[in-house]
Amino acid sequence: MIVLGIESTAHTLGIGIVREEKVGVNKKWDCLASQKSMFEPDQGGIHPRKAAEHHYQHALELLNNAEQEAGIDISEVDGIAFSQGPGIPQCLDTGAVIARSLAEKHGIPLIGVNHCLSHISIGTRTTKADNPTTLYVSGGNSQIIDYRKGRYRVIGETQDIALGNALDKLARTMGYPHPGGPEIERLAEQTDEIVELSYPVKGMDFSFSGIVTETQRTVGDLEDQVLANSFQEHAYAVVVEALERAMSQEDSEEALLTGGVAMNSRLREMVRTMCEQRGAKAYFPPKEYCMDNGVMIAEQGLLELKAGSKTRIEESTKKPNWRPDEVEVEWI
Ligand code: AMP
Ligand code: MG
Secondary structure: OEEEEEEOOOOEEEEEEEEEEEEOOEEEEEEEEEEEEEOOOOOOOOOHHHHHHHHHHHHHHHHHHHHHHHOOOHHHOOEEEEEEEOOOHHHHHHHHHHHHHHHHHHOOOEEEEEHHHHHHHHHHHHHOOOOOEEEEEOOOOEEEEEEEOOEEEEEEEEOOOOHHHHHHHHHHHOOOOOOHHHHHHHHHOOOOOOOOOOOOEEOOEEOOHHHHHHHHOOEOOEOHHHHHHHHHHHHHHHHHHHHHHHHHHHOOOEEEEEOHHHHOHHHHHHHHHHHHHHOOEEEOOOHHHOOOOHHHHHHHHHHHHHOOOOOOHHHOOOOOOOOHHHOOOOOO
């Protein structure tokens, strides 16, 4: 089975193609193509209309490149998957329009998938984690998710902005370009000095708006390196503490770290240390699959198509606020 996936929830337009085939009694999985183009704002954050325009402008080029990379024609794929939500409405529309057009033109099943669950599915596929508790931290989402009894449950989540967005906002105030996460990481690596900031754990949830404002107020008074390091140490400890409590509550022996912020070495180190201390296993997907990409959407589409689900055109409208715990899981 071959599935093409289209990611377009925010800054990235991604086209991925995956294949799963039977080889004897085993199944062989391949990523046949991964193409992406990222919208990079000149200033400020992600402007919805400009990001959507970027996606429309790059769609044909990426589709052609993906066909070439995979050595197949789109008419040969068994399913067209797309990110139906959550995400920026204008951006979601672009992916949905491309997906519907291709599916209708070639008479191929359409599969609208949940973006958050795609991050988990590509994570378990590439790391072979079995049933992990996931810390999903990205530009738009920050959640701790666990699969129990037929559904993914959100055990903890941010009460305001996402961790990636917090890093981006802080970096912008300090005068660094978008995306801010890698800039903050680079600065933090240059010092061991830490100043005390608030520690925003709220039960199983957490919050980042306040600590961003608190840190932003000291920009210019303290060295950027010290601010970046202090922010990372506090904010990452918050999500790792919440992850540990979720694992303890759910009796989980595996942790999966995913989303764009999962690229961060210090966060990975904290998750690894916490898991070692609990005797649990920590899993980190390859970095190219942490940030938004089309391959994870193709993978999620493959899982759902194998389980027999398809999305009718009239049900394929965008779902900007679609939570992972609303999804009927039929593929596990
Ligand atoms: P996503 O929304 O999953 O594509 O992830 C994008 C987010 O990941 C942005 O907020 C980036 O700032 C963040 N990010 C990317 N690389 C890193 C990094 N090395 N450390 C921390 N955050 C990062
Ligand atoms: Mg994402």
